[in-house]
Amino acid sequence: MKISLNWLKGYVDIDIDVNQLADALTMAGLEVESVTDRYAYLDSVVVGKIVDISPHPNADKLSICNVDMGEGSRSIVCGAPNIHVGNLVPVVLPGTDLPSGIIVREAAIRGEMSHGMLCSESELGLGDDTSGVLMLANTARPGTRINTAMNLSDVAMEIDLTPNRSDCLSFLGVAREIAAILKKDVHYPKTKLPAGDRPISEQTSVIIEAPDHCFRYAARLISGVKIGPSPSWLLNRLESIGLRSINNVVDVTNFVLMEYGQPLHAFDFDRLEEHRIVVRTAKEGEQFTTLDGVERKLSSDMLVICDGRKPVALAGVMGGINSEVVTGTKNILIESAYFNPISIRRTSKRLGLKSESSHRFERGVDPRGVMSALDRAARLMLETAGGSMAEGVIDEYPRPTSQRVIQLSVSRTNSLLGTKLSAAAIAGHLRSIELDVKIYDDDRLEVITPTFRIDLERPVDLVEEVARLEGYDKIATTYPLASIISNKPNRKLPRRKDLFTSLVGCGVSQIITYSFIAEKSCDQLLLSSDDPRRRMVRILNPLTEDQTVMRTSLIPGLLNTMVHNQNQNNEDLRIFELGKVFFHTKEDALPEEAEMISGLWTGSRQEKSWHAGETTADFYDIKGVVEKALGDLNVPLIRFQKPGDYARIPYLKRGYSAEIFSDDVYLGEVGEVSVDVLKKFDLKKPVFIFDLNFDTILSQISEVKSSKGFSRFPAVSRDLALILDNTVEVQGITDYLKGLGEELIEYIEIFDVYEGKPIPQGKKSVAFRIIYRSSEKTLEDAEVNDLHDEISQKVLKHFKAEFRPS
Numbered sequence: 091m092k093i094s095l096n097w098l099k100g101y102v103d104i105d106i107d108v109n110q111l112a113d114a115l116t117m118a119g120l121e122v123e124s125v126t127d128r129y130a131y132l133d134s135v136v137v138g139k140i141v142d143i144s145p146h147p148n149a150d151k152l153s154i155c156n157v158d159m160g161e162g163s164r165s166i167v168c169g170a171p172n173i174h175v176g177n178l179v180p181v182v183l184p185g186t187d188l189p190s191g192i193i194v195r196e197a198a199i200r201g202e203m204s205h206g207m208l209c210s211e212s213e214l215g216l217g218d219d220t221s222g223v224l225m226l227a228n229t230a231r232p233g234t235r236i237n238t239a240m241n242l243s244d245v246a247m248e249i250d251l252t253p254n255r256s257d258c259l260s261f262l263g264v265a266r267e268i269a270a271i272l273k274k275d276v277h278y279p280k281t282k283l284p285a286g287d288r289p290i291s292e293q294t295s296v297i298i299e300a301p302d303h304c305f306r307y308a309a310r311l312i313s314g315v316k317i318g319p320s321p322s323w324l325l326n327r328l329e330s331i332g333l334r335s336i337n338n339v340v341d342v343t344n345f346v347l348m349e350y351g352q353p354l355h356a357f358d359f360d361r362l363e364e365h366r367i368v369v370r371t372a373k374e375g376e377q378f379t380t381l382d383g384v385e386r387k388l389s390s391d392m393l394v395i396c397d398g399r400k401p402v403a404l405a406g407v408m409g410g411i412n413s414e415v416v417t418g419t420k421n422i423l424i425e426s427a428y429f430n431p432i433s434i435r436r437t438s439k440r441l442g443l444k445s446e447s448s449h450r451f452e453r454g455v456d457p458r459g460v461m462s463a464l465d466r467a468a469r470l471m472l473e474t475a476g477g478s479m480a481e482g483v484i485d486e487y488p489r490p491t492s493q494r495v496i497q498l499s500v501s502r503t504n505s506l507l508g509t510k511l512s513a514a515a516i517a518g519h520l521r522s523i524e525l526d527v528k529i530y531d532d533d534r535l536e537v538i539t540p541t542f543r544i545d546l547e548r549p550v551d552l553v554e555e556v557a558r559l560e561g562y563d564k565i566a567t568t569y570p571l572a573s574i575i576s577n578k579p580n581r582k583l584p585r586r587k588d589l590f591t592s593l594v595g596c597g598v599s600q601i602i603t604y605s606f607i608a609e610k611s612c613d614q615l616l617l618s619s620d621d622p623r624r625r626m627v628r629i630l631n632p633l634t635e636d637q638t639v640m641r642t643s644l645i646p647g648l649l650n651t652m653v654h655n656q657n658q659n660n661e662d663l664r665i666f667e668l669g670k671v672f673f674h675t676k677e678d679a680l681p682e683e684a685e686m687i688s689g690l691w692t693g694s695r696q697e698k699s700w701h702a703g704e705t706t707a708d709f710y711d712i713k714g715v716v717e718k719a720l721g722d723l724n725v726p727l728i729r730f731q732k733p734g735d736y737a738r739i740p741y742l743k744r745g746y747s748a749e750i751f752s753d754d755v756y757l758g759e760v761g762e763v764s765v766d767v768l769k770k771f772d773l774k775k776p777v778f779i780f781d782l783n784f785d786t787i788l789s790q791i792s793e794v795k796s797s798k799g800f801s802r803f804p805a806v807s808r809d810l811a812l813i814l815d816n817t818v819e820v821q822g823i824t825d826y827l828k829g830l831g832e833e834l835i836e837y838i839e840i841f842d843v844y845e846g847k848p849i850p851q852g853k854k855s856v857a858f859r860i861i862y863r864s865s866e867k868t869l870e871d872a873e874v875n876d877l878h879d880e881i882s883q884k885v886l887k888h889f890k891a892e893f894r895p896s
Contacts, residue, residue: 093264094128094330095245101265101277108245114271119558120258121250128244128330131187132237135214137230138164138181140173148200155208157181160233167204172222179223180214180236182207189215216242217322244330254545256453260351263542270522270559279349281465284472286481293480294359294423299370301488303393304405306428307369308460309484310468311359313421315339315477324474338474339415339422342467344446351542352426352455352463353447355395355403356471357413359421364398367423372401380408380443392437393429406434406451407443422471426464428457428491456542457491491541496549498535503553508568511560519559520552582685585723585788586668589687592722596715598664598689603647605669606637611646614770616740625674627681640672640681644688645741645781649763649771652692661775662693668784685784686758689715692777709746709762712778716750716760725790727753729821730760741767742779750782752790758782805836805863806871808878814891816845816854823856826888827881834869834877837861855894 095108104111112122138157146152152169159181166181173179183206186194194207211217211224214236230239237243249264257263262276269276290311298304320328320341327345328335335341343354359365372378372388378401379385386404388394393405402413406429415422434451438444461483468479500513517527517535525546526538539546546552557565590600612624626639641647644667655663666689672681691712695705713730720728730748733739739747739759747761760780768777812823820840827838842857849855860881862874885891 091249091251091259091264092331093247093249093261094327095247096243097327097330098261098265098268101262101279102269102272103274104268104272106272108247111268112247115247115249115264115267117558117562118267118271119252120255120264120267122247123250124248126246126248128246129237129242131189132214132242133235134183134186135180135209135236136160136183137226137232137234137236137239138179138208139232140175140177140179143173143175146200146202148202152200154202157206157208158232160231164205165203166206166208167199167202168208168223170208170210170223172225173208177223178226178228178230178232179208180226182209182214188213216240246330253453256450256455256544257351257542259450259453261349263351266523270519273522279466281462281469283465283469283479286479288480290480290482290484294362294365294367294484296367296484296486297369298486298488299368300393303371303430303433304369304427305430305489305491306457306460306485306487307367308426308464308486309367310424310464311421311480312424312468312471312475312477313359313480315420315422315471315475317415317417317419317475321474324470337415337417339419339471342470342474343424345470346463346467347446347450350456350459350463350466351450352459353406353450354463354467355409355425355447356415357402357409357423357425358415358419359423360419361413362397362402362423363400366398367425368396368398369405369427370394370396376401378404379411380404381411381414382408383411386441386443389440391433392440393433395425404437404441404443405429407438407441407448408445422475422477424464424467424471426460426467428455428460454544456540456544458541461485493541494539494547496537496539496546496552498537498549498552500533500535502549503556506550506553507557507560508566509560511556515560516556519556522559523555525552525555581788582784585791588723589668589719589784592719593666593689593715596664596718598666598691598715601648601651601665601667602669603644603651603667604637605640605672606632607639607641607646608636609639611641611643614649614767615643615645616764616767618737618740621738622673627672627674642671642673643781644669644671644686645779648688648690648779649767649773649777652690652773652777653771656773656775662697664691665689686781687784687787688779688781690777690779691715692775706776707778708776709760709778712780713748713760716780716782720750720752720757720787723787724792724795725752725757725787726792727751729825731819731821733759740764750780752787755786755790757786757790799865801836801863801865803864803866803868805861806869806874807859807861808874809841809857809859810878810882810885811842811855811857811894811896812885812889812891813849813853813855813894814889816852818889818891820856823858823885823889826885827858827860830881830884832877832881834862834864834874835860835881836863857894 108125112125116122136159138159140155141158142156144154146154152167155166155168157164157166182194184194184196190213196205208223210222211219214224226239251258265276293311296307296309298307317337317339320335320338324341324345325335328341333344339356343356347353371390372392372394374390376388377385378388394401395403395405401410403409429451431452431454434448438448472479500516503516504510513529513532513535517529520527520537524540528536530536537552606629617623623642626642628639632638647667648665651665652663668687670683670685672683675682691707695707695711696702698704729751733747733749736744741764742761743764747759749759750757758781763777763779824838839859841859844855862869
């Protein structure tokens, strides 16, 4: 909302500096975004006295003026016919940017240098006269700024209003706020009208057919007006806030709109068929051309103002081109109405048409201010356009608006604000903004709100008014009580971060998929009918057919992500997801939740490059990722073993999968996805996955971390090559060796596994390297050999194995 200080002073006496006023308004809740001088561009325009005029040697219609600037003179080329020696004129100095868009510069004009410009009233933005250079009063002194010489000063303030303060979308609304701040009275405009002639009821009528959209409609009729330019005072007011002048009648409606915040419209009465107004909703698909010349298609919920046959205005938004006031207009029907804010907002948004009127109607106007604004406009039109007014007024008001009555507690107000205001002080603040207040006792006030304050509905709204009028800076700052006892940190958060860091370090990328999946996912994973993962929670209103149930496994999301990447020709994928799965318990009960961590690897083992050939990932790659992640989380006694029941993991390939344990606690599984499952997801390449219960992993993480110092003595290695049944798990042998408790065994690694000739059928060859080291001395070969032989015999006996021939 742009406000002119000169205009504003017509309604309230302002005796403080403009910057103080801006600060006071901001502290009262009306944030002043900017303060500018309307005539600031004239700072580089000064008074000059023409001391000599000579003809231009190269142009018949140009003259060279020698202009006294007070502290020197300038030579300026000018073509105006009205200049004479001794004239005091405005001189625009080089570098000035004029309202017309001209930037004045020193330049050679027909071979003669011009060091400035002599301007007309129009070029300076001070009027419409373009006939010659503006002549200044003889009292002006050369060298003086023209805005000082002509007493041109008008500060413009840009106020950013919150949507609930529609009452301040007017000069009177802002004046009321300033009057409350400065403890002044508001000077309301005169609205008394002269007596009319022929009764208006004999000349026109108004019918409201849509009372849900139009709450009030008032009209006055003025005959015999003369359309022409507006007087200078009206032009100046509109230009001060950036409004363009159209003609005296339309300018009055715009002036009153800004003055009262009440949108008005002037119809050419003679262009209204049957000389009457009908307020109705549009017919579906009805066509109407607005004042901007655009033909618009209306819908049945849009409110229109019609004459006896057709729409003539889009209610509350814009008038129609078929009833606009033109030069030949003689009779004016003035409209002042109160429309349903929701209806106007819907129409404006749907048509993409915003106007000053719709901006105010959308937020709500004063239903009781309809008549005041109408009378003010009628009075000004009679003054500026002449004519005579019909006797009486049309005022259709099917649903009168009543004022709200709010009970306000003094103690509650002080409790909310942290103040100690008395009932009289609170009443004084509220009365200063024109609220009617009755004091019943020391703690109870009855407040009747004016209809222009549509935002005041509840006691807390009045408390807010008291706060801003008392001054936020006068309310003591208090801080909420804070407990010094903090909650125990959530163990999951740092563990999640550690897990993410470990997996990302292995080159695996995190994904997030929907918690909703297709019901067919269980069939695609080949889950049995009694599998717990078929206890799905159904969605009442699913977004799509592929999101009908809540997931009970993260694996479908991983496989579907692979499908999407496969379709984009991205066949190398390493991804993981940490998220919750949901299991149905019983009707009208929350589902059982578990947090899972699942991952997928397909395609190459490493990125393709010139120095390394392409190798395909296998089971041991993803197994290594799981080992690394669990090891980084400090999960103890991790072991992988052959699944005891493949019915529980039917989506994994037999012989290429393993169950994962921490000691004897089951964590999850890892393996290659079966061919049947790949077909159901339409996947072409081998896929390896892991699926772990994160909640169970958390319960197994050891909070105790131990370390062992490095030995300064050398290590000794011995190999152990065995032939044993291919049903024996290699993990079992390493666990057995570690379980012997031999202190000199530092590390055990497998360096060879082989099946085939010359190894007998049903057997396999496994070779281990055992590292021995002492922390106290250098081990001798004989000592190591004896120990190694003893350990070897124990392994042979325990696993019914034999040495591999060399």
